[in-house]
Structures are given as structure tokens and as C-alpha cells.
Amino acid sequence: MSLSLPDISALLLRRGNAQYGDEAVSQLQHALQSATLAEQAEESPETIVAALLHDLGHLIVAERDGVDEPDNRRDELHQFVVLPFLRGTFPEAVLAPIRLHVDAKRFLCATEAGYEAGLSPASKASLALQGGAFSAEEAARFITQAHAAEAVRLRRYDDQAKVPGWQGPDLTHFEPYMARVTTTAMASQ
Numbered sequence: 288m289s290l291s292l293p294d295i296s297a298l299l300l301r302r303g304n305a306q307y308g309d310e311a312v313s314q315l316q317h318a319l320q321s322a323t324l325a326e327q328a329e330e331s332p333e334t335i336v337a338a339l340l341h342d343l344g345h346l347i348v349a350e351r352d353g354v355d356e357p358d359n360r361r362d363e364l365h366q367f368v369v370l371p372f373l374r375g376t377f378p379e380a381v382l383a384p385i386r387l388h389v390d391a392k393r394f395l396c397a398t399e400a401g402y403e404a405g406l407s408p409a410s411k412a413s414l415a416l417q418g419g420a421f422s423a424e425e426a427a428r429f430i431t432q433a434h435a436a437e438a439v440r441l442r443r444y445d446d447q448a449k450v451p452g453w454q455g456p457d458l459t460h461f462e463p464y465m466a467r468v469t470t471t472a473m474a475s476q
Contacts, residue, residue: 325440395439
């Protein structure tokens with residue numbers, strides 16, 4: 288069942304104040320920071336929306352399980368859990384970077400010296416649960432996929448979007464982006 292735009296906003300506002308794992312920001316702060324970084328980099332509206340919604344699967348899992356925060360001791364596959372809720376509402380240009388953002392971390396660990404060392408402790412812990420760095424073969428396969436480059440850029444915004452006390456645009460600033468790409472999605476169906 289696809290979520291409507293009001294459903295997505297309501298979920299972000301209802302569940303987004305929970306702490307983002309072991310990071311020093313909430314889920315909503317992380318989402319807004321990620322989207323703001325994508326916007327500042329002049330990404331496409333689809334990539335900005337992907338940055339905003341890339342961790343929405345965590346909120347869906349928490350709501351489904353009736354908990355305030357996800358269980359950080361297991362990989363809940365949040366990048367896949369969210370897809371049925373967004374498919375039909377957003378185009379592949381939004382869905383693919385969300386689906387690939389965890390693999391983008393694994394790719395960067397395999398291909399960029401010092402990347403893994405620069406990850407936050409929480410991101411290092413989740414990397415271990417997610418399978419660790421890619422092998423050279425896995426990295427080569429990953430980067431050839433459609434939207435892999437966007438996923439890598441999204442991953443970098445994700446990594447930077449953990450600033451406590453950050454002040455920036457609120458959710459209402461990004462709702463027109465969601466509406467814009469939703470309209471595009473519906474027109475192309």
C-alpha cells in the first residue's frame with residue numbers, strides 16, 4: 288500500500304522525533320539535514336526527495352513493531368522495507384537511491400581510502416550488520432547500476448547529516464518537492 292504525501296508527512300512528524308539510532312540527532316533532523324544538503328548541492332528534485340526519505344523505513348519498522356526506536360542490534364533492511372510504501376507515489380529516480388544508499392556505503396568503504404574510518408560509530412556498527420565493505424567485484428557491479436551515482440551522493444549527505452542543534456528548513460519546505468516529483472510520477476504512469 289503506497290503512502291500518500293499527507294501520510295508521509297504525518298509519519299515523519301509523528302515518529303521523526305525519535306533519536307536516530309545512536310546519533311545525536313532525531314530521525315526528522317537527520318532527514319531534513321540530508322535533504323538540505325542535497326538541495327544546497329543543486330541536486331534534482333528526485334534526489335532531494337530521496338535524501339529526505341532515505342531512512343523512512345526505520346520509522347515504518349518502529350511503527351509496525353510498536354517501539355520508539357529501531358533495534359540497532361539487527362539489520363532491519365530499512366532500505367527495502369520502505370519501497371512498497373513509496374512505490375506508486377514516487378518514480379524510480381526517488382526509489383533507487385533509497386534502495387541503494389546502504390550499498391553505497393559498502394561501495395565507498397571498498398573504494399575510497401579513509402571513508403570507513405570517517406564514519407560515525409553508529410554508522411560503523413550498522414555497516415557490520417549490513418555486510419561490511421564490498422569486495423572489488425561487488426563494488427564494480429554496484430556502480431554500474433542505474434542511479435548508483437545518485438545513491439553515492441545521497442550516502443555522502445547521509446554521512447554529513449548528523450549535526451546536533453542544526454537549524455534549517457522544516458518539513459513544509461520540502462513538501463513541494465515531494466508534490467513535484469509525485470506529479471511527475473503520476474504523469475509518467
